[in-house]
Amino acid sequence: MVTTPYVRAELLAHAPQGVAPGQPLWLGLQITHQPEWHTYWKNPGDSGLPTDLAWTLPAGLDAGEIAWPLPKKIPIGTLANYGYEGTVLLPVPVTVASTYAPGPLAKDATIKLRASWLVCRKECIPEEGEFTLQLPIQSTTALNGAAFDAAAKAHPGPVLAGTNGIVPDSQAQLAAEGNTLDVSVQGLPVALRGKTLDLFPETAEVIDNAASWKQSWNGSVWTAQIPLSTQRSASPSLMPVVLAEQSPAHANGPDTRTGYRAELKVLGTWPPVASMTAVSPALEAALKANAAQAGGAATSAAGSGASALTLTAALLGALLGGLILNLMPCVFPVLAIKVVGFTQHAQDRRAHRISGIAYTAGVVLSFMLLGALMLGLRAAGxxxxxxxxxxxxxxxxxxxxxxxxxxxxxxxxxxxxxxLPSSVASLQARHPVADSFLTGVLAVAVASPCTAPFMGASLGLTATLPAPQALAVFAALGLGLALPYLVASFVPAVARALPRPGAWMDTFRKLMAFPMLATVVWLVWVLGQQSGIDGAGALLILLVGLSLVVWALSLAGRARVWMATVSIAAMALLVWAFAPHITHIPTAQAATPSTQASATGWQPWAPGAAEQIVAGGRPVFVDFTAAWCVTCQYNKKTTLADADVLADLQAKNVALLRADWTRRDPAITAALASLGRSGVPVYVFYRPGKPPVVLTEVLSVDEVRATIAQL
Incomplete structure (x- = not known):
């Protein structure tokens, strides 16, 4: 059994007479979905992937194709998928050859299955599992009989019993204008007559799955006019379809519908495929690539992990990304603290080295702990x-x-x-190692979200690596960030280049307070993006109160007692009154970015929005961003605001979507994961009929314009 946050999958078997030639034998994967999550039918519809089963069976056993149960039509925005919710069993018939000889001492047959499936709600998660079952050879396995009987009833049968599904006078006539199919089916059971039906085509990318269409009954004959897909990629002469009574999406309770299968003769001449967009939606291409990557990565993780070349590239990329991270503005306040530390130990080479080692340890360990926490949260769903x-x-x-x-x-x-008590203060003075270590911890806290070039792919890979290899990537990232300070602490020339201790050190220390205050301004702005103007104002009030408390505690004598008491009481009152505003999400906030975006041509991103636009033949550019990402803000004010870039985007009629990840958004997280990324910035062009193009993190005008020219 395999259990994930979204499904529970279990390998079942049904051998009423044991495993013997000529006796029925069924295997199947039973999938139980969490509410509103679904997997896909053999034709997934406008997006998605069908579940794939790869068997490893003893000699003499041969697995057939999945006997697909009747699916449901699952609307997703302006798209329509075909799949399963609740609990579904995908049964597979197994033929036992006459030459099957398990051996006189064999009691069980070992059945192995590697299954992969795509489970979706608004976001899609590719998953897979490996299953092993010891199937008794002589005794019956009637325990799962009811489940397989129900699956057999859910499998669509032919319209007329005893036929091969080709019903006389049942056909699909192409309309003269070539954009609809006029379907006519005879011989449907009396129980269906007069009811509204769903039609499920087994051939993908022929009809418009989400379109509404007309249907009617003329006695026992059911007719419908079904629009063709603008992305048709098949022109079948025989079109197998499944018909069933219409069922609402996300319906509770067991599915009691019965489906009927017919192969329709397609009459008329298909329009040339070239006159239509004969491609799949961009989402399906991305999902296929992602599923293949996830499957390969999971297989690798289950075995020996990533290849040596892939892991080496990830480690080098993380090390280089950490080095470049030192150039990001978010690291500047930590740089100021380290420079103050250098000046304090200008003439003490031993203290320099200890400080460098302690800082490096703080950075590397913090990156590893932060990475372990992220991986742990992901594993927990x-x-x-x-x-x-x-x-x-x-x-x-x-x-x-x-x-x-x-x-x-x-x-x-x-x-x-x-x-601090005098004993603690003197201990701190004698052992400043803790200061350097905590500075490293602080560096990771503020600098890690600023993803640098070459870092995005390495961090995206960690989601598919075994934990030891993933943590090694995080350690390499931390080493890259700390490396300049570590090297400087061991190079005597750095200490010799600093002026001798003097009054200038006090002035320099006070000067370094201003980068800290600038960082506070940035953090207040970030909070304003998350919690609105009231949240930012509440934080400023609390920071003023905190400053008052600190000042009062620095006084001496009776003034300290009185002022500290009053200021602490006032601070408690301020926390009670204003702290809730910091984490509150104002209802008006959601409308503000949309209004601003529409005024500049940008629209807010939503799950499936890019795919819907691409399905209409229009390219899409998505900016995955966040207010706390300094690189994102730099690109937004420079390259993405460049007049030539904007003119090129407009000339190519590119739709602009902005995915704001400032606050946690699982849908955006899933979209990033499907692109092999774990953080922002990420810039993606979606093109009709082609896989997405992911640009570099630090955008250049030439790179963006060159990509636009290829659309």
Whole structure:
């Protein structure tokens, strides 16, 4: 049995007379879906992939094709899929050859199955599992008989009993204009007559699955006018279809419908495929590529893990990404802290080295712990990606408070030693290693969401690697970030280049308070994107109250007692009154980005929106972004605002969608995962009939224009 957050899959068998030549033997995969999740039929419809079963059976046993049960029509926006909800059993008939000889001592036959399926709600998750079953050879396995009997009843039978499904005078006539099929079916059971029916084509990409169409009854003859797909890729002369009473999507309870199968003779001349868009939707291409990648990665993970070449490339990419991360603006405040540390140990080479090692340890361990937390949350079914910590308004507010304290400390408003017992303060002075280690931890907290070039692919790969290999990638990323400081701490020339200790050090330390305050401004702005103007205002009020408390505690004598008491009481009142505004999501906030986006040509992203637009023949550009991603904001103000880029996008009629990941959004997380990414920025062009094109994280005008020219 395989259990995921979305389905439970189990391998079942049914051998009423044991495993013997000429006796019935059925195997099957039973899938139980979580509410509103679904997997797919043999023709998945406008998107998706059918479940695939690969058997490994003893010699003499031969598995047939899946006896697909009757599907449901599942509308997804303006698309329509065919699949299964609730519990479904996919039965497979097995032929036992006359030469089957298990041996005189054999009691069981070992059945192995590797299955892959795509489970979807609004987002789609490719999954797979390996199953092993010891099937008794001599005794019966009647335990699952009811499930297989129900699956047999759910399998569509021929319209007329005893025929091969080709019903006389049942046909599909192509309309003169070539955009509809006029379907006529005779011989349907009396129980269906007069009812509204669903038609499920077994041949994909022929009809418009989501379109509404007319149907009627003329005595025992059912007729319908069904629109052809604008993306037709098949021109069958015989068109097998399944007909059944219409069933609402997400219906509760067991499916009691009965389906009937007929092969329709297609009369008339099909229009040339070239006159239509003979391609699949971009979503299906992406899902196929993603399913193949996920399947290969999962197989690799189950065995020896990633290949040596792939893992080496990921480690080098992470190391380089960590190095480049030092150039990102979000790292600047941590850089300021490290420079202050260098000046404090300018003439002490031993202290330099210890500080560098401690900082490196703090960075590497923090990256590994953060990566382990992300992998653990994913394993538990949570949809999270890299930078998830800054998707929480509470974390953003906490970091803003921490940087405010650091700024006040650097500015000389207070000293940490004044708030600590003398024994603790002297211990801190004697062992500054902890300061360097915690600086490394702080660096990871604020810098990790700023994904740098070459880092996105490496981090995306960690989702498919075994845990030890994934953690090695995170460690390489941390080493890259800490490497410049580690090298500088071991190079004497760095210490010699610094001026000798003097009064300038106090001035420099106070100067470094301003990068901290600038970081606070950025964090307040990020919170404003998450919780609205009221949330940002509430955070500013609390930061003022925090500053008042710190100042009061730095006083001496009776003034400290009185001012500290009053300020702490006032702070408690402020927290009670304003803290709820920080995590609150205002109802008006959702409309603001949409209004701004429409004014600039950008529209908010939604699951399936890009695929729907591409299905109409129009290219789409999606900007996966977040307010806390500095690289995202830089690209937005430069390359994506360039007049030539905007003119090219307009000339090619490119639809612009912006996926805002500032707050946690499982749908965006799933979309990023389908592209092999775990964080932002990600920039993607979706093109009709072609796989998506993912651009680099730091965009250039030339790169974007060159891609647009190829649309």
């Amino acid at each position: 949570e949809a999270v990606g890299w930078g998830f910590q800054l998707q929480s308004p509470a974390v953003v507010a906490s970091l803003a408070a921490l940087f405010t304290l650091i700024a006040l400390n650097l500015a000389g408003v207070f000293e940490f030693g004044h708030f």
